[in-house]
Amino acid sequence: MLYHVSMHISIPDSVAPARVEEIKAAEKERAAEIQRAGKWPHLWRVTGQYANISIFNVESHDELHALLSSLPLFPFMSVTVTPLAQHPSAI
């Protein structure tokens, strides 16, 4: 099942800069694991925003939730998920 996922990240100023760098490094590692597993085929930066547009390819809503909530930046994300179905005119 394919999902369009939009993530906006907002890290409060109260998080120490060194901690932010640790979280971002851990995020990069976890994102790479999920991509290597073939579950996250598209990851695009939204120009000019601390946000991304992604496509996930997973078995279920529950699997998607598990992957998203495993991201170290998840507590700082606002996430919008759109499930995708086949378009009848797609060739």
Ligand SMILES: O=C(O)C[C@H]1C=CC(=O)O1
């Ligand atoms: O920077 C982001 O868009 C947030 C997050 C998604 C993948 C990743 O490495 O970080």
